[in-house]
Amino acid sequence: xxxxVFVDALQNELQxxxxxxxxxxxxxxxxxxxxxxxxRMRPLMTLMxxxxxxxxxxxxxxxxxxxEVFHNFTLMHDDIMDQAPLRRGQPTVHEKWNHNIAILSGDxxxxxxxxxxxxVEADKLKRVMNRFTRTAAxxxxxxxxxxxxxxxxxxxxxxxxEMIRLKTSVLLGYALELGxxxxxxxxxxxxxxxxxxxNIGIGFQLKDDLLDVYGDPVKFGKQVGGDIIANxxxxxxxxxxxxxxxxxxxxxxxxxNQAEFDKAEKVQAVTAxxxxxxxxxxxEERINNYFDHGFTNFDQIRADPDRKNLLIQFARQxxxxxx
Amino acid sequence: xxxxVFVDALQNELQxxxxxxxxxxxxxxxxxxxxxxxxRMRPLMTLMxxxxxxxxxxxxxxxxxxxEVFHNFTLMHDDIMDQAPLRRGQPTVHEKWNHNIAILSGDxxxxxxxxxxxxVEADKLKRVMNRFTRTAAxxxxxxxxxxxxxxxxxxxxxxxxEMIRLKTSVLLGYALELGxxxxxxxxxxxxxxxxxxxNIGIGFQLKDDLLDVYGDPVKFGKQVGGDIIANxxxxxxxxxxxxxxxxxxxxxxxxxNQAEFDKAEKVQAVTAxxxxxxxxxxxEERINNYFDHGFTNFDQIRADPDRKNLLIQFARQxxxxxx
Numbered sequence: 001x002x003x004x005v006f007v008d009a010l011q012n013e014l015q016x017x018x019x020x021x022x023x024x025x026x027x028x029x030x031x032x033x034x035x036x037x038x039x040r041m042r043p044l045m046t047l048m049x050x051x052x053x054x055x056x057x058x059x060x061x062x063x064x065x066x067x068e069v070f071h072n073f074t075l076m077h078d079d080i081m082d083q084a085p086l087r088r089g090q091p092t093v094h095e096k097w098n099h100n101i102a103i104l105s106g107d108x109x110x111x112x113x114x115x116x117x118x119x120v121e122a123d124k125l126k127r128v129m130n131r132f133t134r135t136a137a138x139x140x141x142x143x144x145x146x147x148x149x150x151x152x153x154x155x156x157x158x159x160x161x162e163m164i165r166l167k168t169s170v171l172l173g174y175a176l177e178l179g180x181x182x183x184x185x186x187x188x189x190x191x192x193x194x195x196x197x198x199n200i201g202i203g204f205q206l207k208d209d210l211l212d213v214y215g216d217p218v219k220f221g222k223q224v225g226g227d228i229i230a231n232x233x234x235x236x237x238x239x240x241x242x243x244x245x246x247x248x249x250x251x252x253x254x255x256x257n258q259a260e261f262d263k264a265e266k267v268q269a270v271t272a273x274x275x276x277x278x279x280x281x282x283x284e285e286r287i288n289n290y291f292d293h294g295f296t297n298f299d300q301i302r303a304d305p306d307r308k309n310l311l312i313q314f315a316r317q318x319x320x321x322x323x
Numbered sequence: 324x325x326x327x328v329f330v331d332a333l334q335n336e337l338q339x340x341x342x343x344x345x346x347x348x349x350x351x352x353x354x355x356x357x358x359x360x361x362x363r364m365r366p367l368m369t370l371m372x373x374x375x376x377x378x379x380x381x382x383x384x385x386x387x388x389x390x391e392v393f394h395n396f397t398l399m400h401d402d403i404m405d406q407a408p409l410r411r412g413q414p415t416v417h418e419k420w421n422h423n424i425a426i427l428s429g430d431x432x433x434x435x436x437x438x439x440x441x442x443v444e445a446d447k448l449k450r451v452m453n454r455f456t457r458t459a460a461x462x463x464x465x466x467x468x469x470x471x472x473x474x475x476x477x478x479x480x481x482x483x484x485e486m487i488r489l490k491t492s493v494l495l496g497y498a499l500e501l502g503x504x505x506x507x508x509x510x511x512x513x514x515x516x517x518x519x520x521x522n523i524g525i526g527f528q529l530k531d532d533l534l535d536v537y538g539d540p541v542k543f544g545k546q547v548g549g550d551i552i553a554n555x556x557x558x559x560x561x562x563x564x565x566x567x568x569x570x571x572x573x574x575x576x577x578x579x580n581q582a583e584f585d586k587a588e589k590v591q592a593v594t595a596x597x598x599x600x601x602x603x604x605x606x607e608e609r610i611n612n613y614f615d616h617g618f619t620n621f622d623q624i625r626a627d628p629d630r631k632n633l634l635i636q637f638a639r640q641x642x643x644x645x646x
Contacts, residue, residue: 020460026467077430081423100404100470103426107400108463110433115456118449126445129452133438137343140431144349147423 003310006047006057010040010068013061019112029093029105030112033072036088041318042175043068048311049179049193052303059121060182063128066116067175070132073109074139076102081147110136120182128181135174142167149233153241160238161202169201189301196297196315203290204318209234210283211322213271219322225267231256235286236279240270243277291319326633329370329380333363333391336384342435352416352428353435356395359411364641365498366391371634372502372516375626382444383505386451389439390498393455396432397462399425404470433459443505451504458497465490472556476564483561484525492524512624519620519638526613527641532557533606534645536594542645548590554579558609559602566600614642 014034020027043064050060078084079092080102086092094102120128145163149155176197180190211220212227213236227234244252252273255266274280298312337357343350366387373383401407402415403425409415417425443451468486472478499520503513534543535550536559550557567575575596578589597603621635 020464023464023467023471025471026464077426081426101467103400103404104463104467104470107430107433108460110430111456111459111463114437114452115460118452118456122446122449125448125452126441129437129441129448133434133441136434137431137438140427140434141343141346141349144346144424144427147427148346148348 001051001307001310003044003048003314006044006051007040009047009058009061010043010065013065014068017065017116020108025097025101026105026108029076029097029101030069030072030109032096033076033087033093034069036090038072038088040068042071042171044314045172045175045197045311046179046182048307048314049176050183051179052301052307052311053180053183053185053189057179059119060179062116062119063178063182064175066113066119066132067171067178069109069116070113070136070139071171073106073113074143076106076109078143080106081143124181124184128178131174131177131181135170138166138170139168142170155233155238157235157238157242160233160235161206164205165198165202168205169198172201172204173198192297192300196294196301199290199294199297200315200318203287203294206235206283206287206290207319207321209236210280210287213274214280216322221323225263225271228267228270229263236274236283239279239282240274240277243279244273248273248276324374324630324633326367326371326637329367329374330363332370332381332384333366333388336388337391340388340439343431348420348424349428349431352399352420352424353392353395353432355419356399356410356416357392359413361395361411363391365394365494367637368495368498368520368634369502369505371637372499373506374502375624375630375634376503376506376508376512380502382442383502385439385442386501386505387498389436389442389455390494390501392432392439393436393459393462394494396429396436397466399429399432401466403429404466447504447507451501454497454500454504458493461489461493462491465493478556478561480558480561480565483556483558487528488521488525491528492521495524495527496521515620515623519617519624522613522617522620523638523641526610526617529558529606529610529613530642530644532559533603533610536597537603539645544646548586548594551590551593552586559597559606562602562605563597563600566602567596571596571599 017034019030019034043061046060046064046067047057050064051057075087076093079087080094080099084092085095090096092102093105097105114129114132117128117132118125142163142165145159146167149160149163173194174197177190177194180193185193209227212222212234213225215224217224223229226232227237231237240252252270255261255270255273258266294315295312298308298315301308340357342353342357366384369383369387369390370380373387374380398410399416402410403417403422407415408418413419415425416428420428437452437455440451440455441448465486465488468482469490472483472486496517497520500513500517503516508516532550535545535557536548538547540547546552549555550560554560563575575593578584578593578596581589617638618635621631621638624631
């Protein structure tokens with residue numbers, strides 16, 4: 001099986017989904033944000049996971065897209081909360097329309113996600129819905145923690161990892177679990193799927209933080225050092241704040257408190273502090289740790305080796321990405 | 324059976340619901356808005372409906388509260404959109420906390436509503452969820468229409484009624500339908516329940532518009548004429564705009580366009596225009612029409628007469644309310 005088959009199946013269904021018709025102001029923003037693209041990573045994971053256990057992976061297509069619609073709902077509402085002007089290089093919904101429309105379209109997107117999930121077979125519905133509902137609440141909890149952290153300077157590593165686990169990783173875990181639930185696998189297998197997805201997800205998110213500082217400027221695609229310029233509380237900064245003392249701590253605090261500065265100079269100076277504290281190595285270790293855990297979770301899943309290989313290759317791409 | 328038994332059962336369960344714990348900022352606003360009170364009309368309707376067909380009406384308690392939590396979620400988000408400072412005499416969530424918290428707490432409330440609904444028996448889940456999801460989308464559609472109407476002066480009666488049907492009445496319909504679905508009644512009966520609730524709901528909402536102008540100031544509890552002062556596009560105003568012509572139309576337009584005016588004078592003048600156009604009578608006719616339809620729907624339901632009488636008495640209170 002070529003993974004492109006899954007991508008095509010998702011694209012095809014995405015073109016046919018009716019989110020709703022009237023009033024237009026409510027449904028047009030849904031079509032807009034869903035058409036901004038993205039890697040469709042989550043629904044792809046659901047299909048690959050279902051295919052591990054069944055030839056009838058097509059029955060997972062609409063539930064898989066429930067996860068994608070839910071993810072895009074969170075983006076629409078997060079963009080309001082973060083006052084973000086752009087999403088994937090295009091105006092965000094609250095900018096293109098207005099705040100009220102972004103709130104209400106987002107609400108109906110969450111309802112749409114449930115609608116798509118209702119496509120699963122009746123005997124599997126309760127578990128699928130229970131787990132989705134728990135996951136959805138956790139994603140909201142993660143977003144609230146993220147907002148809380150903006151005004152705190154004493155966030156610990158453990159708190160930060162719990163925040164990214166809730167905000168982003170549990171949904172990757174659920175995306176894989178869902179494929180198993182639809183295929184009707186046992187509890188132990190769904191647990192391996194969920195934890196595998198979640199661990200890869202945490203590693204993936206930490207790698208995001210790492211690449212922002214240590215990414216190859218040519219391959220990275222965004223400005224390297226953006227997080228440093230914005231004082232964004234990443235894993236690297238939290239680790240540095242925990243490790244630095246004496247003159248180094250003072251120097252770091254100075255940069256964090258400077259209202260006006262030369263951007264390149266700040267990036268260079270803070271990166272140098274990270275270097276002296278060994279932040280790159282310790283972050284890489286942590287990332288590899290989560291990735292290793294994830295692959296160990298996958299090892300424990302009993303499935304056809306070729307099919308499992310598809311999933312593992314996909315996860316490897318996430319691990320080895322440089323942008 | 325005394326209806327107070329249903330009220331007590333709901334209150335008791337409401338005190339025990341765990342919406343969630345961490346982070347506190349996310350879940351505290353849910354407890355706050357749920358504790359502002361209200362008549363708990365919707366969940367009460369679900370319990371009375373279930374009791375029509377089964378002694379085991381207690382199994383409908385948590386699903387009934389799903390409807391109440393959903394309703395309060397819509398209030399939390401509508402209050403942001405309407406920039407409302409107060410809800411039941413207390414600060415709204417976005418005023419007491421902030422906009423972002425009101426958005427995100429609302430989101431997790433919608434998820435909580437689904438969680439409560441998952442309490443229904445597995446073999447009934449798909450229908451219950453399908454109908455809830457359709458209803459939830461319609462409520463959002465109604466809210467969007469309501470916002471659209473704010474800037475339009477050519478809203479027709481039919482459009483207005485469709486808006487209130489979606490925004491408020493379908494949820495009353497669903498509240499009754501849900502009791503039947505949980506009790507496992509046939510499609511014809513659920514249709515009578517749904518349509519009965521919806522028709523009573525439309526009449527109820529139109530009566531709201533009527534009482535605002537023609538309510539007894541002593542019994543009404545709010546300032547009579549509030550809608551006239553605010554130029555609120557009620558059924559009465561839409562009907563008046565459709566019927567008035569010549570000098571009367573000019574006089575009405577003058578009052579609508581006046582930026583500064585004596586409130587009592589405007590209320591008196593616009594009410595006099597309504598009187599001359601026979602708006603009170605035609606609105607009352609329309610209300611009675613919807614109520615009659617609703618009671619005809621109830622007539623067609625086969626159930627124990629004493630139990631049916633409970634529901635009918637409850638609906639009568641809604642019909643005959645003066646505040």
